[in-house]
Amino acid sequence: MNNQTAYITGHCVIRQQRVYCNGQLLWQDESAASLQEFLRNGYDRFAGQYPKFHKMDNLCKLGWLAAEVLLQAAPAVDHLPEQVALVLSNRSASLDTDVRYYQSVKDIPSPALFVYTLPNIVIGEICIRHGFKGEHAFFVNNRFDAAQVFACAALLLGSGAATACICGWLEVMDQQYEAVLYMVERKDVEGALPFTADNLQKIFES
Amino acid sequence: MSGNVWIAGGGVICGIGTDLQACLEAFAQMQPGMQDMQYLRSIHRGVLPVAEVKADNAALAARAGMPEHISRTALLSKIAAEEAWASSGLGARAQYRVGFVSANTVGGMDKTEEFFASYLQHPPSGGRLQQVVHHECGSVTELVADAMGIRHHVTTISTACSSGANALMYGARLIRNNIADVVIAGGTDALTRFTLNGFNTLMILDQAACRPFDDTRTGLNLGEGAGYVVLVSDAIAATLPQAPWCRLSGYANANDAYHQTASSPEGTGNYLAMKGALEMSGLQPEDIAYINLHGTGTQNNDDSEARAIQRLFAPHYPPMSSTKSFTGHTLGASGGIEAVFAALAVQQGIIYPNAHFTTPMKECPLVPATTFSSGNRIPHVMSNSFGFSGSCSCLVFSETV
Amino acid sequence: MEKLMADLKAQIVAQLNLQEVKPEDIGDDQPLFKEGLGLDSIDALELIVLLQQHYHIRIANPEQGPEIFYSVRSMAEFITAHQKQ
Numbered sequence: 109m110n111n112q113t114a115y116i117t118g119h120c121v122i123r124q125q126r127v128y129c130n131g132q133l134l135w136q137d138e139s140a141a142s143l144q145e146f147l148r149n150g151y152d153r154f155a156g157q158y159p160k161f162h163k164m165d166n167l168c169k170l171g172w173l174a175a176e177v178l179l180q181a182a183p184a185v186d187h188l189p190e191q192v193a194l195v196l197s198n199r200s201a202s203l204d205t206d207v208r209y210y211q212s213v214k215d216i217p218s219p220a221l222f223v224y225t226l227p228n229i230v231i232g233e234i235c236i237r238h239g240f241k242g243e244h245a246f247f248v249n250n251r252f253d254a255a256q257v258f259a260c261a262a263l264l265l266g267s268g269a270a271t272a273c274i275c276g277w278l279e280v281m282d283q284q285y286e287a288v289l290y291m292v293e294r295k296d297v298e299g300a301l302p303f304t305a306d307n308l309q310k311i312f313e314s
Numbered sequence: 315m316s317g318n319v320w321i322a323g324g325g326v327i328c329g330i331g332t333d334l335q336a337c338l339e340a341f342a343q344m345q346p347g348m349q350d351m352q353y354l355r356s357i358h359r360g361v362l363p364v365a366e367v368k369a370d371n372a373a374l375a376a377r378a379g380m381p382e383h384i385s386r387t388a389l390l391s392k393i394a395a396e397e398a399w400a401s402s403g404l405g406a407r408a409q410y411r412v413g414f415v416s417a418n419t420v421g422g423m424d425k426t427e428e429f430f431a432s433y434l435q436h437p438p439s440g441g442r443l444q445q446v447v448h449h450e451c452g453s454v455t456e457l458v459a460d461a462m463g464i465r466h467h468v469t470t471i472s473t474a475c476s477s478g479a480n481a482l483m484y485g486a487r488l489i490r491n492n493i494a495d496v497v498i499a500g501g502t503d504a505l506t507r508f509t510l511n512g513f514n515t516l517m518i519l520d521q522a523a524c525r526p527f528d529d530t531r532t533g534l535n536l537g538e539g540a541g542y543v544v545l546v547s548d549a550i551a552a553t554l555p556q557a558p559w560c561r562l563s564g565y566a567n568a569n570d571a572y573h574q575t576a577s578s579p580e581g582t583g584n585y586l587a588m589k590g591a592l593e594m595s596g597l598q599p600e601d602i603a604y605i606n607l608h609g610t611g612t613q614n615n616d617d618s619e620a621r622a623i624q625r626l627f628a629p630h631y632p633p634m635s636s637t638k639s640f641t642g643h644t645l646g647a648s649g650g651i652e653a654v655f656a657a658l659a660v661q662q663g664i665i666y667p668n669a670h671f672t673t674p675m676k677e678c679p680l681v682p683a684t685t686f687s688s689g690n691r692i693p694h695v696m697s698n699s700f701g702f703s704g705s706c707s708c709l710v711f712s713e714t715v
Numbered sequence: 716m717e718k719l720m721a722d723l724k725a726q727i728v729a730q731l732n733l734q735e736v737k738p739e740d741i742g743d744d745q746p747l748f749k750e751g752l753g754l755d756s757i758d759a760l761e762l763i764v765l766l767q768q769h770y771h772i773r774i775a776n777p778e779q780g781p782e783i784f785y786s787v788r789s790m791a792e793f794i795t796a797h798q799k800q
Contacts, residue, residue, distance in 0.1 A: 162734040201451055216767055219760035222512040223574050228473040232703030235571040241586055243567040248452045248470050263487050517777040576756050
């Protein structure tokens with residue numbers, strides 16, 4: 109694929125109780141004392157009207173919220189549901205919830221927690237929310253691998269398997285968290301960055 | 315993106331055999347692998363049947379040439395990956411750019427469970443931390459890649475029960491994009507108390523042998539194991555000492571976008587995956603000569619899968635069966651194990667049996683094959699792997715001509 | 716029965732993380748699933764856990780679920796009948 113035919117048409121970064129979209133600080137939560145609280149406040153600030161949110165584990169909440177912010181700025185409405193792909197990655201898989209589930213086993217194991225003991229459930233939650241039916245993958249790597257995310261998304265876009273790809277990094281372990289999601293599309297958007305591993309990395313480090 | 319992707323070989327270890335040949339014999343003799351637990355320690359022993367690999371960790375470690383203290387997930391992986399490699403006749407790995415794409419969902423959970431038992435007895439110093447070093451999924455892949463001297467491209471995919479199939483898709487793309495010459499692709503998962511208890515809380519474990527696609531089905535049996543194929547490029551295929559088994563002619567993955575764990579009633583994601591894989595292979599539904607079903611034996615999966623098959627194939631259905639009625643559901647490994655079975659079905663004209671089938675489902679009366687046969691003409695085989703999060707994958711294998 | 720139903724509503728809201736629903740908003744006869752409160756199959760499993768945790772009633776066959784968990788009233792009736800046994 110000619111890399112110049114795809115562009116990063118939006119990105120959302122959530123870390124340290126701050127939500128950025130396309131490099132702009134949208135919101136900073138001064139009050140939350142925990143990740144759980146921060147995510148709830150973020151839900152109230154950016155979304156609401158989605159009671160299923162409260163049932164999710166923190167990884168899904170974080171991914172869901174980042175996708176919400178990303179798609180408000182870069183909606184995927186021009187793409188067929190079957191043509192929107194997701195390529196996500198993180199370090200700790202679903203370990204954060206695995207641990208919580210194990211704690212529930214001592215009493216009565218919770219089916220609602222067990223459901224979230226897979227990292228890719230967050231992909232399902234985003235797809236359910238937005239109706240995306242395209243190809244998807246979840247990689248578990250020690251650190252954000254811009255080259256791998258780029259290669260994987262470029263393949264999907266280049267082979268015609270997708271016309272848009274939401275990709276990036278979604279990590280949650282206890283109170284440590286970080287979300288960096290990109291919207292990559294095969295269309296010209298004024299001012300959009302060319303889709304390259306370098307540009308993914310630059311945004312990640314910004 | 316260009317060129318074909320060939321299956322040069324495959325290896326399996328699972329509840330019905332510790333190598334591929336043993337698995338074939340179990341199919342031929344109609345011997346499913348579900349039994350009372352022998353190796354996993356759980357309060358469900360004697361109640362929930364499972365399809366364990368019939369060997370303890372010491373025996374597996376000896377065969378894998380790895381230390382006994384590492385995760386069973388890694389031991390199973392190494393054994394099946396080595397079998398796959400040996401069957402390909404490719405010789406020394408150093409001559410090629412070799413990739414290892416391995417799927418799993420439990421990682422080193424078995425060892426973590428051992429650690430916690432000791433830790434909780436004497437916190438905070440009880441237990442040996444060495445046991446949790448390889449807890450995470452990627453670590454299991456790295457252990458095996460290191461032991462096999464594979465460095466060129468190593469990665470782990472974790473997308474629930476479609477993981478193994480997605481590993482083949484990813485591996486095929488590495489080859490078609492000239493990133494690797496040869497890729498060992500598939501998956502591995504050991505049985506753990508974590509998964510057993512988890513599926514038990516979802517109330518989808520059958521206390522008898524599972525009955526996929528049967529009206530009386532009440533759930534799945536868990537299994538364990540590993541399965542890998544060796545994918546090679548056109549150039550490498552031409553150098554093989556024997557003809558490759560078949561081609562990986564189509565693959566697709568789609569999201570059902572319905573529920574975290576349940577399939578949509580009409581099997582939208584299942585349908586999209588099968589349709590996508592067929593389109594990529596340039597085939598029509600009537601070209602498919604055998605379908606290896608996802609067929610877990612749960613009410614929900616089999617109903618949705620059958621409806622999706624009906625939508626795509628009606629009124630002419632190829633023979634189909636769920637090999638999970640023999641191996642149990644091996645989760646992250648299942649896509650890899652079933653890919654090996656499916657690829658071999660093309661090469662040897664095999665139709666695998668579906669054990670314990672008596673009564674067609676009322677809602678969607680598809681009748682699976684119930685006897686083993688080989689030497690059939692099977693030009694194209696479809697293998698389905700559908701998983702939690704709505705992750706639906708389908709692979710199509712085609713004859714070499 | 717009224718007390719039991721009120722208890723159940725509070726327990727359902729807590730067990731299922733229904734953060735935007737107040738217990739008193741749930742009608743005694745309102746269907747809990749689908750068009751009613753919008754619960755799904757995983758919620759049904761959590762309700763089984765709830766019965767076990769708070770009322771020491773074990774349900775082994777999930778197929779009983781739709782009948783027992785149709786509404787708060789049907790749950791209360793099931794619990795009452797069970798406790799008389």
